[in-house]
Amino acid sequence: MIYPIVKYGDPVLENPAETITEFDTPELNQFLEDMFESMYAAKGVGLAAPQIGFSRRIAVIDTSAGQDPSARLVLINPEVLRIEGAQTEEEGCLSIPGFREPVKRAKRVTIRAQNARGEVFEQTGDDLLARAFQHETDHLNGRLYITHISVLKRDLIRRKIRKLMKVGDWK
Numbered sequence: 789m790i791y792p793i794v795k796y797g798d799p800v801l802e803n804p805a806e807t808i809t810e811f812d813t814p815e816l817n818q819f820l821e822d823m824f825e826s827m828y829a830a831k832g833v834g835l836a837a838p839q840i841g842f843s844r845r846i847a848v849i850d851t852s853a854g855q856d857p858s859a860r861l862v863l864i865n866p867e868v869l870r871i872e873g874a875q876t877e878e879e880g881c882l883s884i885p886g887f888r889e890p891v892k893r894a895k896r897v898t899i900r901a902q903n904a905r906g907e908v909f910e911q912t913g914d915d916l917l918a919r920a921f922q923h924e925t926d927h928l929n930g931r932l933y934i935t936h937i938s939v940l941k942r943d944l945i946r947r948k949i950r951k952l953m954k955v956g957d958w959k
């Protein structure tokens with residue numbers, strides 16, 4: 789099923805998510821399918837479980853946006869192991885639609901995570917994938933990309949969102 793995307797302002801996005809301890813269950817496998825489906829429906833290249841209202845340390849990534857099945861990645865209980873270099877590109881978030889800002893991130897990132905069967909793996913990604921690793925891991929720690937931009941820019945975005953909330957255009 790396709791879940792609606794939770795928007796900025798919902799506390800689930802700013803709380804650390806809960807560690808997954810049960811693997812290879814029909815419930816987990818279905819949830820992962822639903823996460824991919826919800827991410828593709830929202831035209832994202834990454835989605836964290838809190839963004840569909842579940843405080844669970846699960847993220848899915850597909851930097852090919854559905855074009856390449858081998859690009860589908862499931863990250864359960866992920867952590868960033870190593871970062872190298874730097875890149876600054878515009879970044880957005882499905883939970884903060886309509887806004888994009890340049891964000892400085894590491895250029896190469898190695899993560900350690902578990903797959904749907906609970907097996908631990910490590911993977912290194914560059915550029916967009918490195919950015920997705922950092923963005924999604926941040927989500928699971930209750931951190932949004934706007935915490936990486938200047939206070940001035942962040943306050944401007946918050947003010948605009950408050951205005952949208954007032955007129956009912958932010959749900």
Ligand SMILES: [Zn+2]
Pocket residue numbers: 880881882883923927
């Ligand atoms: Zn996001």
